[in-house]
Amino acid sequence: MKFLDRFRRATPATNPAPCPAPSPEVLLAPLDGTLQALDTVPDPVFAGRMLGDGLAIDPATNVLCAPFAGTVVALPKTRHAITLRAANGAELLMHIGIETVGLGGDGFVAHVKEGQSVAAGDRLISFDAARIAPQVPSLVIPLIVTNGDDFVLRSRAADGSVKRGARCCEIVPAAIAGSSSMPEAPPEAEGEVFHCTSEIRDPFGIHARPAGVIATRAKAAASRVTLSLGGRRADARSSVAIMLMGAQAGDVVHVEAIGPTAQKDAQDIAELIAAPGSGAAAREPRPASAPAPALAAKPLVAVALDAPGIRRVFSGVSAAPGLAVGVSRRLVHEQLDIPENGAGIEQEMAALTDAIARTRSAIESAIAHFSEPGPVEHGSHGNQQTEILTAHLSFLDDPYLRSTSDEMITAGRSAAFAWKNAVETQITALRQLGNEVLAERAADLLDIERRVLLVLCGRNETALELPDNAILFADDLLPSQFADLDLKRVAGICLAASGPTSHVAILSASYGIAAIVAAGPDTLRVPDGQDIIIDADKGQISVNPAVSDVAATRQVVETRRARVDANRQAAGEICRMPDGTRIEVVANLGSVSEVAGALANGAEGCGLLRSEFLYLHRTSAPGEDEQFAEYQAIATALAGRPLVIRTLDAGADKDVPYAHLPTEENPALGLRGVRLSLWQPDLLRTQVRAILRVKPYGQCKILLPMIATLADVRTVKAVIAAESEALGRDVPIETGIMVEVPSVALIAAQFAEEVDFFSVGTNDLTQYTLAMDRCNARLAQQLDPFHPAVLRLIGLAADGARNRGRWVGVCGNIASSPLAAPLLIGLGVTELSATANAIADIKALVRTLDMPRCRAVAEAALALDSADDVRHLVATHWPTIGSGS
Template sequence: VQDQATVDEAALMALGARGLIRPSATALQVVLGPIADVVAVEGALAGVTAAPGLAVGPVGWLRATDCDVPAEGCGIAAEEAAFDAARHDLANALTARARIAHGAERAIVEAHAAMLDDPALLAATRHGIARGASAAAAWRAAIRPQGEALRATGDARLAERADDMRDLERQLIARLMGLETTAPVFAPGTILLADDLLPSQLLGLDTATIAGIAVERGGPTSHVAILAATLGLPALVAIGPALRDVAEGTRVILDASEALLHLDPPHEKIAAAEARIAAIAARRADALARGHAPCHTRDGQRIEVFANLGSVADATLAMANGAEGSGLLRTEFLFLERETAPDVAEQTADYQAIADTLAGRPLIIRLLDIGGDKPAPYLPIPAEENPALGLRGIRVGLARPEILEDQLRAILSVRPVEQCKIMVPMIASLDELRQVRTVLDRLCAELGRTDRVPLGVMVETPAAAITADLLAREADFLSIGTNDLTQYALAMDRGNASVASALDGLHPAVLRLIGETCRGGAAHGRWTGVCGGLASDPLAVPILIGLGVTELSAAPAVVPDIKAMVAGLTLPAARAHAQAALACSSAAQVRRLAREFAA
């Protein structure tokens, strides 16, 4: 899974790291793609899928309000002391939580800790205290405008980061005011409803009692959405004010995969949903039991099923789930959230640890994909009007050759030498690939490597897809990043909430680009894989195989399900299905066709 699709990349990384999959949100459902054809259903509320899945249970409300704080303080010295003590207490709590957290949860907690040390926030708070405000009032006056400014940008992701600032505001004020932060207790199987939900609220709950989440506001790429996917909780957001009328204790069916919350459904509908949940769990258990065998279609076509990784924990889960290797190691985890770039030794150690965990299985390492929506403080990139079309991916590596060379040196140091392949992100021209190959060959000569190190490309731009035959003359393999390819093909920004619901990788235009890529690769005997979100989408997999894809790299937790699905396919049926999909007029029509094929 690459970048953000229906579920943020970090969520899927964390899902793999934690291995927390529930029957109500099985691995097979984790990445179903955006629901672009949601229609009104009587007795149901529609929202936006944040974490797919199915759950049945009674409603439990979590309501939170901002507490009143005194406007005036009890003296500058006293208020500063109180502020320092509360901040120190919260910092310690965040540090303690980060030590035991993993994946997305740890990243979120660390982000909160970093905000707590923000010099501008601290200076503004102390300025307010110096003018006579209470510490709580000064803190609120300092942090709230920053959150409002993020919302005012109109950027959906920045607006969702404003929720983190509101979360931090509440956490520190609670300590300043001496408020109890005991989390409410819900009965097992509760469908949690909230007008909005902050990360600390969800982390503070006993999530073992929560079967799913439905939120009036929020967004599909928020930290709460990430956490929900991490915890295996189906989640629906942006339902709107109608959610407020749902009474405590109302029995509901949360079908987050279909973006619907069914209110007080009849008994037979509940029974049918519970039967679906049980059947999904049974299929999942069977797939896991048979998941370690090499993957073939029913008529013998070899399809490699790999896993996307971002950590050693991901690799461990991938091996437990029968992955045949890694089709994508995201190396950004080493470069983000730090003040300086990792050196060669640090990178080598991390790559080697993951290679060791894979026990000799193939490891495809993607070169640093940074820039755009993933900035780093030590790689200053001037403000860009459209970062998605600016300095990102391999363009950053070519602009900063020391970063590229250090990473290549580290990869070349991994043993055994034949285990690693290298993949270049955001390729748009053959010249970019040639520049990387020139650097790689020079470093190999310096290190005394005489073997040809496999170098492949990520097909994420329409330019790369259309010229796949040219790229395949010199690239050793092609791997399609379907999320960025979809964004660029449909001219729809993944971070723009007004168009995100229509951003679907099963759009016929995207499928035609995938087919063109497979043809271009095959013309020169190169294999084509998919490491984007569609590789984990059960509706997409038969189409991908029918288009000529022979390698799928999915979220670690879904590997057994993807293998089981492939084992039930025949190549002629998949090819006919793919051709029918190419003839569809919309993504919604393709999804209807895919559901019929899967039935």
């Protein structure tokens, strides 16, 4: 999170937001075309004025010009839209065509840059209409006043043909017009103003859960809080409006708070925006070649069933890994009879209020249930359920959903009809944003829609009776429906629609239930009681397979289960290869709360403590005593086992606002890791002192991130020596470096003279070796640490360390892959620092490995051409890794 603006009073001299001049701005036609009402735009986001009021032009020419003199405040890289700010402060979004963001800039040429001043009539963007039109629903251009709480439109010209430069309307400050088109702010929202920005860290952007948390906090604020991103603005009290911003990972959201507690409200919400993702955020991105979720699959009840016994094989997208054998069970959604006309405004309003209240009570009871200690199935799984249900609560309080429903009830519609239409308008808008994850989050709105409708219709969702080892087949599965399942009877899930980042996918993975999504509407034809094999690892569903296949799969499932149980039972034993070679298997940790789980899985210590957990999402650096207390607590919990503490690894995608990092064009190559610590030496000295105080001496080791030069190592070692002397510590502390920059691997022998150990960070080493941004989802499939070039650098680092008597560990993601263990050991690695859940399986595998064979396969891997070839080589020599056989 970057607090770019310090606290200030709302005066013309200090308030960064423009103060509207008390005069209207004439909006001129930006190009030739047909002027039309915003309602006619074939997109509910624009037509429904979710982004603000305005008008639209169906273009007859292909150059968009400035409709007034102003400043370019937003111009996305895709160049399909632009936002101008007028002299009176009005901000106008001009969006060329519908769904044109998906073109990635193809067919658009920008003639201006962000921050540039333009005169009325200046060229802004040229577009190739003939090229674009066949690819999108419409070329109509909405013109939207995005800060509609401050401005209104009046004196609008009549619909029809218009020439560039012709008068279209006036944009008038609301103070003059005497009206406002936005919901009223809280009455206390006057006075102090605070502005800040926050970068989105959740890899899936702002979706349902974070939006719900943000909205809940904003509703409790005494200030009015507004979020903006480019030309889009959202009342922070509305989780739907927040999601409709379409905010992506890496986007910087502007937070504005006006009110008596503006600073705290803005900072709190900015921290929520910047919070890392959970559940879905930890999942791997879906392969680019995978089919898109079938968002509009036919309702299950409308699909004709296959005859029993028909053998079929379906393919879908893996949402939760696993292999299962069972029998099919269809989930049929009960169709509700929704009357269109109401029985009276007061009666329908009261009915909707009562239904929302009863739904809220039911959700709160469910949250309390999952928050209770006791049943094993609660635990972290219950936390997932609680997060999702809490987001659902925020939808019930959403001001836009309620106000839209109330308007329809006032017009004579029934409460059920009004609620259904209000929610489905937002669902349609989410699905048309071009953001797959937000489209998948539409299921959460569907869930709330159905809960309220069931109450309004006087119906209860009938509990689904399940056979043992049921394989559920459905179009989609709402989170509330998942929560109502007897999960002890569920072996697998197959959904025609949904997606791999949906909440059902997250919950399935959390409970260890094999799940496949986006399998297509034909899966809805499978009747109940059919034999099913679901192989979620391969994304395949076999209906009525051969009896021999069923028997063989059951054997594999039992073997896997037995192997996992056996591995966990033996996880506490020291890890050695058959020839006695010691391979330490330790855990990557982020806080003291993770220690117990790691030790239960057999961790022999901590190979990487990410100390940044103490530094992120706060406005000032942690002090020495605070850090010492945390480090000592972790050391104590490890009961004398090794603890490797990495010094602050911030910069790039992990920002610490109090470090006042400069803006960098290439932050991944700039002030990050140890470079930041050396740039802010007080941060480094404070952290070093805290680590040096941890007892018993010898348990802790210091690990330095982002080392690229010997000079950096020597500088930090001098700091450690000076602080040791100042503390009176006469026991030396082992100091190592991360091998994540190729320069270290290439001259590893020289670095080994200066340090006690190496720890290879394969995530960054792969990024810098292959010149691929590890935060870029489009490159995720190519950013593979099994690439021979990356393996060769690991081998060079191990050779350099071994020649100087140093040890080498690996703490990157590859260390958690059993498939990588023979390679890494063959290259000379003697410590694997993995995620807790992977430790037991890795230790079990290492105990079976033959060192000469590991070395031979590792050497052969270096001569291959690709990561895929390397994986195939390892799988050929150790075919049982990951197979369960």
